[in-house]
Amino acid sequence: MSVKVLFSIPGVATQIVISTEESVDILLDCGSGVLRDLLFSYYPESKLINNISAILISHEHFDHVGGLYPLMDFMHMIGREKPLTLLVPKPSEVAKRFVEALKFFRKSKLTYQVNLIEVRDQDVIKIEPLTIKVFKVIHRGSTRTEPRGPLIPAVGYTIHYRDLKIVYSGDTGFIKTLEDEVENADLAILEATWPEDKGIDEIHLSEKEAIKIGERAKEYMLIHRLRDLKSMLK
Secondary structure (H helix, E strand, O other): OEEEEEEEEOOOEEEEEEEOOOOOEEEEOOOOOHHHHHHHHOOOOHHHHHHEEEEEOOOOOHHHHOOHHHHHHHHHHOOOOOOEEEEEEOOOOOHHHHHHHHHHHOOOOOOOOEEEEEEOOOOEEEEOOEEEEEEEOOOEOOOOOOOOOOEOOOEEEEEEEOOEEEEEOOOOOOOHHHHHHHOOOOEEEEEOOEOOOOOOOOOOOEHHHHHHHHOOOOOEEEEOOHHHHHHHHO
16 A cells, blocks of 8 residues: 655645555545646556546645546546546535536536545445545634634545555644544544644644644654745745
8 A cells, every 4th residue: 555645735735645456546635736746746647547436535625625627527538437436525515516517518428427425424435445434623714814714524534454544634623533543543644734833723733733643643744734835935
């Protein structure tokens, strides 16, 4: 099993590929530029993009779902035939409309079926050979004009493959359910947006919080870091 972070910077995009020996891949989130990242940084042949059996969306902010439409349309262009599963927190307001827009644009003649599943806390979905558990996290948007936005539907995912366990936090403030899921995981993939604690609950984890949670797992990686964005803008 392999895990590749293609890109992850807050307010820009996050996309992570998990691949299995059975050539069943899943995509964790689907931000802007995901199609480019997959073709130029992961799959040596465009047809291999059809190894993606499922896309797991943690929440519907644009930096986590904005690349879904072009990715699905590219799959149509190259003649994908096997169904694509989309997991998205209930209720979906963005992914569902992307699917509807694509079907309208292609006159409902997609070469493959899209199975959009609106998920909730503790749902378990089987995508052979993977078992995926959904767990609730807590997340608000934050912009310059609205530093504390409304709560939105947001989830994390625990992926089981053979005897391996990988936990993906999505975007979240501190919440005990994430701690519980990470316990004894083989790998925890944790957002760590704030370089320092900001005292703002329910938006993002600080690096200190993410490290503390990550230490419950055998290994962890920190993604979605604001310091990486600042480095790019220098």
